[in-house]
Amino acid sequence: MPADIPLxxxxxxxxxxxxEDRDLYLRYSKGYDSDREGGSMDTExxxxxxxxxxxxxxxxxxxxxxxxxxxxxxxxxYKQLHEKNPxxxxxxxxxxATGRGPDCExxxxxxxxxxxxxxxxxxxxxxxxxxRFDAGQGPx
Numbered sequence: 001m002p003a004d005i006p007l008x009x010x011x012x013x014x015x016x017x018x019x020e021d022r023d024l025y026l027r028y029s030k031g032y033d034s035d036r037e038g039g040s041m042d043t044e045x046x047x048x049x050x051x052x053x054x055x056x057x058x059x060x061x062x063x064x065x066x067x068x069x070x071x072x073x074x075x076x077x078y079k080q081l082h083e084k085n086p087x088x089x090x091x092x093x094x095x096x097a098t099g100r101g102p103d104c105e106x107x108x109x110x111x112x113x114x115x116x117x118x119x120x121x122x123x124x125x126x127x128x129x130x131x132r133f134d135a136g137q138g139p140x
Contacts, residue, residue, distance in 0.1 A: 005032075005113050005114070005115060006115045007116050007117075007118050008115045008117045008118060008121055009118050010121060010124060011068050011071055011121060011125060011128065013121075014092075014117065015068055015071060017092065017115060018058050018067065018071070019067070022058040023058070023094055024058065024092050024093070024114055025057060025092070025093055025094070025095070025108060026054060026055045026056075026057050026075065026078075026091075026092060026117075027053070027054045027055075027091055027092075027093055028078050028079070028090050028091075029052075029081075029088055029089075030087050030088055031089065031113075032113040039051045039052060039107065039109070040107070042101065044102070045102070049099075049107050050098045050109065051099065051106075052095070052107065052109070053101050053103075053105050053106075054093065054106050054108050055077060055106075056074070056106060057074060057092065068128060069128065069132050072129040073129055073133065075090060075117070075121070075129075076126055076129045079122055089119075090116070090117035090121075091113060091115065091116045091117060092113070092114040092116075093108065093112060093113050094108075094111070094112050094114055095109060095111035095112060096109050096110045
């Protein structure tokens with residue numbers, strides 16, 4: 001990661017960042033330096049994707065709950081990538097949309113790192129997520 005990239009220290013800070021720029025995305029990886037050479041890989045098919053797999057950080061227009069809830073859910077959705085491989089961390093980026101991946105996630109090219117998310121924010125997101133959502137409940 002470039003040295004001048006700010007560190008986000010709370011969900012409230014992340015929300016403020018997203019309210020200022022609604023075209024920001026979340027990625028779990030080894031960082032910008034290792035990602036800037038290519039796209040993500042679809043491990044099931046073995047195909048290289050035309051961009052990096054990301055999650056949107058700005059809530060969809062239909063989202064009527066607090067933005068903090070959305071952010072907590074987005075941060076928790078792929079948190080296991082960090083837990084399985086501590087070299088991966090959460091960071092915020094902007095870029096050009098190039099399509100959708102096999103899980104319908106946005107794919108981004110020409111990315112620019114915006115911030116790194118402190119590990120304490122992941123813990124805060126997990127507490128928020130479990131307190132406010134019926135985590136793990138699928139359709140009946």
